[in-house]
Amino acid sequence: MKNRYTPVLVLYSLFSGIFFSQAQDSKEVLELKKKIEKTSSDSEKQEIRRKIIATYSNEKKLDSVVVYTNKMLPFYERMNDRAKIGNIELNLVGIYHALNKKDLEILHFKNAEKYYNDLTLENKVRLNDIGGFFQYSNKNYDKSLDYYNRNITFYKIGEKVSTQKIDETYQTIISLYYYRKYDYAKTFNVTNDYLHFIQKEFPEKLGDVHAYLGGIYWGVGFNKKSVEEFEKAIKLYENQKGREKDIYAIKRTLGANYMNMKEFAKAKNYAQESFDYYTKIKDVPSLSHTYNLLAHIAFGENKLAESKEHILNAIKIIPDTAQANLYNKAYLGTIKYKMLMQTDSINIKTDKSKYNELEKIAKELSDNFEKIEANKDEMTSGVLIHNYNLLSDAYGMLGDYNKAYYYLDKTVKQKEKSYSVQKIRALSEVQGEQELNDERLRIQVIEETKRIQLQKEIELKALRFEYEKKQAAAKTKEERKRLALEEDLKRKEIQIKFEEEQKAVTLRYNQEKNIARINQEKKDAIAKAELESSQNQKNIWAVGAGLSLLLLGFAGYSYNQKRKDNKKIAEEKKKSDDLLLNILPFEVAEELKEKGKTSAKHFDEVSVLFTDFVNFTANSERIGVQEVLNELNICFTEFDRIMEKYGLEKIKTIGDAYLAVSGLPVSNEQHAKNAVNASLEILSYIQQRKKNNPNALDIRIGIHSEPVIAGIVGVKKFAYDIWGDTVNTAARMEQNSSLGKLNVSEATYHLIKNDFSFEYRGKIETKGKGAMDMYFVNES
Structure with a gap:
């Protein structure tokens, strides 16, 4: 499904018309500068400066525009004209964007935000668009959505906002939810909201929205819903002139719908209709797309030779450099792989020519898919999962286990992102509140079970890859036998670990079901x-x-x-x-009982605490999985007691990591101090335990203090969680801590510097965040 309005296009409209080149002042500018020297009136000087800026802008001399735009600020600052100051700051954002000076661009955007409440409506809308794009560029999608939704709110409360701008904003929001956050429930909700907007403001575009909805449903596998929406779009298009191309584009996608539903006869009929139309009007790119669809249909019927013929035609009729040929060539690789596996998959490793052929296919697929990944905006999860899985299988057959594991891991992660699709599908068919609750819980268990099984599959495959390499390198029969026993032991340990996780999931399911009962x-x-x-x-x-x-x-x-x-x-x-x-926390539980739901809340400043046991995997191998699990349970139980003592809210455990937060759900000025005291008590407890227990685990702790969003995940889903960059930074503090140490960020240090003694560690490079100041907190 093509996304016609992206944040990039929105930004183009914000900053368009701003260009620059270097040259001497024109005659017009020189005359204006003479005038400004002669006048003593500040207001007249401002008007002349405005004309100079306009002239420089027309002459594309952007550096000079910056100089004179900045010269206008002091006058408005003296007048305390906050609206004008904010407008100038916004203008500077656009100018520095064109000059590609990102730091200054961001600086002036932050300055403009300080005057947000004083800006005109037009400038507020403009600021929100820019803010949405900035956050999108930095992959802060939630913050990006906050900015874009402000403009939607303006429209909903009756402010006079450009309906064309709202149209674009809706499509940007839908794109963010669908392609970036994989939040399909929100995608559907916003798209339905968008449908009402179009019905009111642009009824002539109603067919486009139904086509858009059909594309979304198709992308997540709701084929019947997709067909319904596409048929609505076709009916609307049939009453409009010049919509033939749109009708046949939809018919081509209907062919894909029926292919997914294994109704190959209908799929071929729609594909053939589209093919005949595109042949008639000589639309070569669309013909290529239709050949691709015919290749997929033949592949689904296991007609591999026919499938290959269609995809080769798709490639041949368009330029080799065309974007569509990346996808065509990727699918050709899929067909070649399937044909090779069907002919002689058993002897791949022993038949040199077959091995070389598979190696060539895998290399082509890998190189091609790297280019495809750069265009994720245009891709559904299904395409990503299919390609990742295929590459994992291919490299596994070749014995390149590092790459096989790499692509298997990407497959699993992409599947986890897409699980909510199955959840929506299941819940959409349920009737009644009690039944809905039971079904929601059941789906949660299914999702958790899938996650556990996939993770187990990764670990078992990784283990197999590791020991295949060791077996190949083994020189004696006794060594191979020892390796086989060692592998079997580790396999059993993995099995036990995941059985325990499954028990925990089942227990939680029963508890939540009991609450509902x-x-x-x-x-x-x-x-x-x-x-x-x-x-x-x-x-x-x-x-x-x-x-x-x-x-x-x-x-x-x-x-x-x-x-x-x-x-x-x-x-x-x-x-x-x-x-x-x-x-749940008491306050959240009370709100849930009173209202039947809770709202996520923003907390201006909290302290997030992460703990992690050092060399957990190695210890599991040394003392056994069950013993390590017992040790974890003992330690986490004590951590729970310590959290309660210092008023911290336990969020969750993640494997051998423990996450808690101080300063919510009720704000507390002592949040940083309480978090540090709790951490120091944990360190003391672990030190004491190591003296008395040879199997005790070493620990490291990290704390960071900044804002977070906190609330219950999902509707009536009893899992309190926190979100925000603060959580990631706290994790970086823990990862860069040392054995038996508490490592805090500079933000936390400034909150507690008078309460504890510290060891400044200097700037330390962190993953994804660059160099950060860090401090060890000394135990008293």
């Missing part, structure tokens, strides 16, 4: 008590005054019965509350 029983008990109370009242009024004694006795019974019911309700409520508080 308790809540439902509580609702039923309340309803029952209210019903009985209502019925008792009716009976009392019906009997009459002559039976007052009997009524008193019945009332007493009713009171006692209701008291028992209330007691039961209270007991069930306590169970429910206790379970919730074991999963």
Whole structure:
């Protein structure tokens, strides 16, 4: 599905028209400069400067534009005209963008943001567009969405914003959710919102939106939904002139839909219709795309020779350098690989010519796919997963296990990103709240189980690759036998580890299901008590005054019965509350009970704490998996106690890592100090444990203090989590710490520098963040 509006295109419109070259001042500029020297009026000088800037801009002398734009600032600063100052700062952003001076571009954008509330609506929209692009460029997609959504909000509250701008912004947001965040639920929600916008503002484009929806559904495998949307688009296009090309483009995609549903006859009919139309109008690029589709259909029918013929035609009729030929050649590699495997897959390693042929195919695929990856905006998860998996299999057959593992790992990670697709598909077919809750939990277990199985598959394949190499290098029968036993032992350890993970998933599923059951029983008990109370009242009024004694006795019974019911309700409520508080912070649990949902919240400053056990894998091999798991459980239980003592919120454990945060869900000025005290107590506990237990593990800890977003992941999904760059930086602090040490960032250091003693470590290079100042906190 082609994404017509990307943040890059949006930025082009923001900064277009700004160019520069070097030359001497023109006659017009020289005359304006003379005028500015003669006048004593500040306002007249500003007007002349504005004309000079306009002239320099027309002459493409951008360095001079910068000089005179900056000269305008002091006047507005004296006048405290914040709107004009903000406008100038925004203009400087555009100028420095054209000059490719990124640091100055960002500096002036930050300056402009300080005046956001004083800007005109037009400049607010402009600032949000630029901010959205900046964050997109830095892969801060959530922040990028925040900026773009501000402009959507302006439209929704009735501000006079360009509807064309809102149209582009909607498509940018949809692109971000779909291609960058793989958040398909949000993609559907925003696209439906966009549909209402188009119905109101651009009804003539309604067919485009249905085609867009069809493309999204197709990309995530909702083929029936996709067909429905595409058919709506075709009906709308049929009533508009000049939409024939759009109709046949959709028909070609309908062919892909039916191919995915294994309805090959329908798929071929749609593909042939499109092929005949493109032949008639001599649209060669579209013909190439249709040949590609016919190749896929034949491949699905296992007609490999026919598939190869179609894809070769797709390649032949367009220039070799055409973007589409990257995809065509990648698919040709798939066909060649399948044909080779079908002919003689067993003897690949022993037949030199077959081995060389496979090596050539793998090399072509790898080189070609590197070029394709640069165009991920245009790719669905399915294309990525297919190519990664194919390359993993090919390199595995060749015995290049490092590359095989590399592509297998990429396959698994891409699949994990796409799991929410299956979740949406399953949930969309469920009826009723209770059934929906049960199904949601069931899908969570399926997703977790898939993740565990995939991770196990990676580790087992990596183990196999490792020992195949060792076996090949072994010189004696005894050495090979020893290696086989060693491999079997490690295989069993991996199996035990993942069985334990699966047990933990099942336990969590049962706990959450129990919470749902308790809540439902509580609702039923309340309803029952209210019903009985209502019925008792009716009976009392019906009997009459002559039976007052009997009524008193019945009332007493009713009171006692209701008291028992209330007691039961209270007991069930306590169970429910206790379970919730074991999963969620108190404040979040209360909000969830009161509203049935919670909102993620921004916290201006918290301290994030990461711990990690050193040489965990090596220790597992040395003392055994079960012993290490027991040690982890003992340590994490003590960590939980320490977190509670210092008021930190445990977020989760990730393998042998422990993540907690200080300063939420209730803000606390002492968050950094509390996090450090908790960390020092953990270090003390580990030191003491090492004295008494030979199997005790070494640890390192890192802390960073900055803002985060915190809340429950998903709708009614009981998993409290935190997001933001602060979490990544805290992880870098831990990774760059040392055995038995607490390493803190400069931000944390400034918050606690008067409370502890430190060892300054200097600037240390970190992955993805460059050099950062770090400090060891000394134990008292």
